[in-house]
Amino acid sequence: MLRVEHLAKSFGGLHVLQDVDFDAAAGAVTALIGPNGAGKSTLVNLIGGVLRPDAGRVLLDGTDVTGLPSARMFDLGVARTFQVSGNVAQLNVFESVAVAAYRQARGYRAANAMARRELERFDLWRYRDERLGSVPSATLRLVDFARGMVSRPKVLLLDELMAGLTPHEVDVVVEQVRACRDEGVAIVMIEHVMQAVQALADHVVVLNQGRMIASGPLSEVSRDPEVISAYLGAPLGDGTPDAGPAPHPVAKGT
Amino acid sequence: MTTRGWFDTPLRRANTIVVVLALAVAVVFPLFADAALTGVGFVALIYAIRNFTWNIAGGFVGLLSLAHASAFGVGAFAVAVLAWGHGWNPWLAMLVGALAAAVLGLVTSLVMSRFGVNAFFYALGTMAITLALQGVAASWDLLGAATGLQNLGAEQGFAALQWFLDPTPFYFIALTFLVLVTVGTALMMRRTRFGRSLPFIREDPVMAASMGVPVVRNQALAMAISMGLTAVPGTLMAQYVQFVSYDSVLTLEIGVAMLVGTIIGGAGTLAGPIVAGIGIAAVEELLRGLEVSSANVSSYTQIVYAVLVIAVLRFGAHGIVPMWESAIQRLSAPRRRPPSGDDPPLVSNPPPVSLSTGGG
Numbered sequence: 001m002l003r004v005e006h007l008a009k010s011f012g013g014l015h016v017l018q019d020v021d022f023d024a025a026a027g028a029v030t031a032l033i034g035p036n037g038a039g040k041s042t043l044v045n046l047i048g049g050v051l052r053p054d055a056g057r058v059l060l061d062g063t064d065v066t067g068l069p070s071a072r073m074f075d076l077g078v079a080r081t082f083q084v085s086g087n088v089a090q091l092n093v094f095e096s097v098a099v100a101a102y103r104q105a106r107g108y109r110a111a112n113a114m115a116r117r118e119l120e121r122f123d124l125w126r127y128r129d130e131r132l133g134s135v136p137s138a139t140l141r142l143v144d145f146a147r148g149m150v151s152r153p154k155v156l157l158l159d160e161l162m163a164g165l166t167p168h169e170v171d172v173v174v175e176q177v178r179a180c181r182d183e184g185v186a187i188v189m190i191e192h193v194m195q196a197v198q199a200l201a202d203h204v205v206v207l208n209q210g211r212m213i214a215s216g217p218l219s220e221v222s223r224d225p226e227v228i229s230a231y232l233g234a235p236l237g238d239g240t241p242d243a244g245p246a247p248h249p250v251a252k253g254t
Numbered sequence: 255m256t257t258r259g260w261f262d263t264p265l266r267r268a269n270t271i272v273v274v275l276a277l278a279v280a281v282v283f284p285l286f287a288d289a290a291l292t293g294v295g296f297v298a299l300i301y302a303i304r305n306f307t308w309n310i311a312g313g314f315v316g317l318l319s320l321a322h323a324s325a326f327g328v329g330a331f332a333v334a335v336l337a338w339g340h341g342w343n344p345w346l347a348m349l350v351g352a353l354a355a356a357v358l359g360l361v362t363s364l365v366m367s368r369f370g371v372n373a374f375f376y377a378l379g380t381m382a383i384t385l386a387l388q389g390v391a392a393s394w395d396l397l398g399a400a401t402g403l404q405n406l407g408a409e410q411g412f413a414a415l416q417w418f419l420d421p422t423p424f425y426f427i428a429l430t431f432l433v434l435v436t437v438g439t440a441l442m443m444r445r446t447r448f449g450r451s452l453p454f455i456r457e458d459p460v461m462a463a464s465m466g467v468p469v470v471r472n473q474a475l476a477m478a479i480s481m482g483l484t485a486v487p488g489t490l491m492a493q494y495v496q497f498v499s500y501d502s503v504l505t506l507e508i509g510v511a512m513l514v515g516t517i518i519g520g521a522g523t524l525a526g527p528i529v530a531g532i533g534i535a536a537v538e539e540l541l542r543g544l545e546v547s548s549a550n551v552s553s554y555t556q557i558v559y560a561v562l563v564i565a566v567l568r569f570g571a572h573g574i575v576p577m578w579e580s581a582i583q584r585l586s587a588p589r590r591r592p593p594s595g596d597d598p599p600l601v602s603n604p605p606p607v608s609l610s611t612g613g614g
Contacts, residue, residue: 048464074466082464088457095450100465102447111447147465 001026001186002047002078002155007056009042016042017210020056022203024155029177029187029200031218034207035230040190043207044157047188048080049073060154074103077154081144081161089133093143094119096132103151118150122176138169142176149180156180158189162196174199206230264586265579269525280429284422293421294539296494299428301515302531303435303487306524308512310439311359311480313521314449315473316456318373320509321362321380324387325355325481327504329488333415334403334498335396344415348489356482358383363477367470384506391500402499405492415493424494428487432528435483440524448472453522484512511559518562520573529574534559 002024009017017039024030032040045051047058049070058066060076068076079100088096098115105111119125122142127135135143141161148156158177162170174196181187181200191197197204197218204221206214208230214221221227260270284292304326311317332351336342342350362383366376391397410416417423442449451472454462459469492498515534520526541554566573 050460050464070460070463071466071468074464080464082458082461088454088461091453091457096454096465099447099450099454099467103466108445151466 001061002188003057003059003062004043004047005057005059007043007046007058008054009039009046009051010054015210017046017053017207020205020207020212022205022212022215024186024188024203026154026186027181027184028202029181029189030203030205031197031201032188032190032205032207033192033197034213037209038207038230039210040207041159044080044159044188044190047073047155048078048157074151077151078157079148079151079153079155080157081141081148081159083160083163089131091132092128093124093130093132093135094128096143097147097150100147101150114150118146122146138165138172141165141173145173145176145180149185153185155186155188158187158191160190160192162191162193165193167195170195171199265582268582273525277433284425289420289422292425293494294535296421296425296428298532298535299425299432300487300491300531301511301535302528303428303432304484304508304512305515305519305527305531306432306435306439307480307483307487309480309516309521309523309527310483311477312513313516313523313527314443314452314456315476316373316522317363317473317477318377318513319362319380319477319480320377320506320513321359321383322481322484322512323384323504323506323509324358325484326488326491326508327384327387327391327500328355328358329485330492330498330503331391331397331403332485333489333492334398334405338403338405338407339396343413344489344493345413348415348486351485351489352482355485355488356478359477359479359481360474362481363474364470367473381506381509384504384509388500388504388506391504398499400500402497402502405496416496421494424490428490431486431490436524436528443524448475452476456522514559514563518559518566518573520575520577523573523575526573526575533574534562 004020004022004024007017007020008015020039020043022030032043034040042051046053049068049072052067056066057064060078065073065076065078094115097118098111101111101114101118105114116125116128119128122145124139124142124146127139127143132140132143145158145161148158161177162173165173170193177187177189177196177200187200189196189200191201201218204214204216204218205212206221206224206227208226213226213230214224259266261267283295287295304322308319308322311319312322329348329351332354333344333347336347336350337344362380366379369375371379391399393399397403405416407414407416410418412423415427439449443452444450451462451465451467454465454467455469455472463469488503492503495502511534515530516527518526519528519530519533537558541558566577569577
């Protein structure tokens with residue numbers, strides 16, 4: 001479905017990403033994990049068309065879509081969620097789902113009907129008149145998720161969907177992600193919350209300082225010494241001084 | 255928006271009543287006013303229209319444009335040059351002016367997007383356009399240079415868009431145009447993909463793009479619509495005054511008045527720019543009534559502007575109409591829908607400020 005080949009990006013002299021290579025299959029969840037500053041968000045921005053890569057290719061169903069602008073990527077079926085910030089607090093819940101629905105819907109009524117169905121499915125209909133800034137944060141994540149799903153995407157990029165949620169809320173959102181995966185969407189998620197990675201990830205890609213240091217099922221990558229060292233910050237080989245503290249050590253999960 | 259009636263909520267009831275009353279008063283106003291006062295009413299409508307059309311780009315999309323003063327001037331000069339100078343039909347000249355202003359808006363927006371400027375530079379860049387055009391008008395004989403252009407025609411009537419003694423027809427043309435533009439904009443903002451995407455572009459262009467919104471194209475289109483429509487009050491004003499010059503219809507002050515008026519009334523609302531436009535015209539007229547020498551009226555108006563802006567910032571932050579809406583909502587009992595059901599106890603975000611986007 002989505003294939004990323006030797007992707008690289010640098011800002012000035014700083015190599016944010018080098019030689020990142022993975023596949024995200026339809027009906028599967030691919031988790032991108034790694035310490036802060038590993039380049040996860042940059043990777044999602046490269047796939048989503050917000051940034052252009054310096055090297056490498058992004059393939060969607062075998063077609064080269066590298067460097068297309070994000071509105072075009074959305075039209076082709078790559079939707080994404082955002083770490084919603086304060087500046088969109090004024091926007092309306094219903095509208096934010098309805099505008100995304102226009103990818104599939106022709107016209108006002110069709111878009112509204114799709115938005116309504118999606119909001120009802122996520123049990124969000126009662127929030128339709130609220131502003132994004134006035135719904136609880138777990139609900140906001142679901143709205144964001146519904147906004148991604150209403151466009152019937154081929155690929156859905158989830159950017160830290162679980163951040164700041166309680167364990168119980170994570171379970172609720174995980175259920176919804178699983179249901180969407182089972183519809184055949186290729187889900188790529190950046191996630192720090194190990195509870196969600198464990199519950200969802202079919203495939204895990206570990207990034208550290210812009211490089212892919214491991215790729216495979218969670219049980220495999222969590223035993224990888226380089227992964228453990230990246231997360232715990234222990235010097236290994238060339239040493240990684242500013243890997244940063246690990247929010248959720250992977251090793252603990254297995 | 256979901257399908258809603260006019261009387262669903264207390265706010266909608268209050269708004270419906272106010273709109274119906276305001277329209278009724280607006281329609282009968284010339285019957286009770288003398289020619290001079292009807293003229294004041296016409297000017298008030300012109301202020302309301304140009305605030306409203308500025309708001310399409312400035313309020314809904316958040317493009318802080320001062321190029322709209324140029325659009326107003328283009329509309330005025332179009333009728334002065336084509337109709338007064340070359341005998342065109344004024345309605346046709348109005349259309350040509352609107353199209354020219356729309357093209358100017360389109361090009362302005364595309365150039366600004368090309369350089370990816372922020373809001374401050376957007377304001378500065380568009381200000382430069384207005385200053386440049388003013389300079390051209392001040393030095394080019396075709397546009398009257400320093401002395402201006404005068405309407406020397408003697409024709410009157412609807413086809414000639416001219417009435418020498420009674421401003422009532424001007425008043426009703428302006429009122430009709432304001433109503434049409436308001437209804438059209440409301441439909442556009444609520445019913446079309448283009449209109450519904452505009453608040454998303456304003457709040458977060460990156461997010462809007464990831465929802466499939468062609469940001470650059472829609473910004474350019476909004477600027478074209480907004481500036482094209484701003485040319486129409488320019489034309490009407492020129493026909494009414496029968497005189498056009500670089501320092502009467504193409505000044506930065508007009509651009510600032512549109513911006514300030516919209517912000518006072520409530521940027522991004524439908525009613526705000528209209529309320530502020532009419533309010534400011536009324537204030538100007540009151541000051542004139544206080545035997546302030548005519549040369550001072552504009553400087554007193556500036557002071558009143560300043561006081562109004564400070565008051566709005568102090569008490570409502572988002573303008574008169576949002577203040578009104580939150581006041582009505584507060585008065586009509588605390589009936590917030592509790593997110594009941596089987597949800598887990600969720601931490602809620604800080605309380606929002608009350609401001610309806612995408613129209614009141």
